Structures are given as C-alpha cells and as structure tokens.
Amino acid sequence: MTLTSSRLALNVAAATCAAALLVSPAHARDTKYMLPLKDVLTMPEAKEKLDPSFRFFLAGQTTPPVLERFEDGVTNRKTNGVGKSDEDGCRWAALSALVALQDTAKSKGANAVIDIVSYYKKNQVENPAEYECHAGAVVVGVALKGTYAKVAP
Secondary structure, eight states: OHHHHHHHHHHHHHHHHHHHHHHOOOOOOOEEEEEEEHHHHHHHHHHHHHHHHHHEEETTTOOOEEEEEEEEEEEEEEEEHHHHOHHHHHHHHHHHHHHHHHHHHHHHHHHHHEEEEEEETTTEEEEESSEEEESSSSEEEEEEEEEEEEEEE
C-alpha cells in the first residue's frame, strides 16, 4: 500500500466515523417528575430557609383574601444531581426556587406568592398540589412562576 492509498483509507475511515456520529442522535436524559410541594415545605432545610410567616399557594389552591397583588415573578433553579436521587435533587431545586420567590416578594412588600405554576421551558403546568421537576444525568431543575401578593393573615 502506498502513502497516498494509506491516507485515502484513513480519510475514508474518519469520514465514516464522523457520519456515524452525526446519524446517531445524542439523547440527554430529561426525566419529568410531578412531586408534592408539601414535601418541600416540610423539609428540615425549608424550616431554616423559609420565613414561617410567609405563604405559598399553588394555582388552584384556596387562598386567604388577597389584599394586594404585585407583579408576577419567575425563577428557574438548578441543583447538582450527582450523588442524590432524582427526587432529592428535585426537592432541593424546588426549595431554592421558593427561597428566590420569597426573597423577591418580601422586597416588594408581599407576604405570599399565589397562583404558583410550574414553568419549565416556559411551558405552564397548573397543579394544586404538585410542581414539575426535570432531572438530567447531572443537573436537576425546577422553574416556577407566581404572583407576589399581600394576603390576609
């Protein structure tokens, strides 16, 4: 075999490998979960990070009388899922999302976030008891959208 035919054979092999990579789709894991928000709110870490006088209401839940509505807020929180079950990662990401909503709401004078919906990739999912979470091979994410409000005690 000559040098030219060796190079040709290598080029053909490289092109074949490249074509095979382009043809086979890469599938990143994106497992969707619907999980109870109450499991997040009862975490020991939630007791430390969330103000007990502050309230969260998913869309469809009964709220106390709303005294004042502020603008909507959106948060998209992610956590490292390595070494955690998907559900544990989901709870951590959801807690982080709730803390972000709470902090912004309080800065606006609100004492609650109402009408909370899941908002993953801007796809709105309403559920009066559960939030949506997506777990990948490494990252777990929760996106929430809600209205900052002042509610009666």
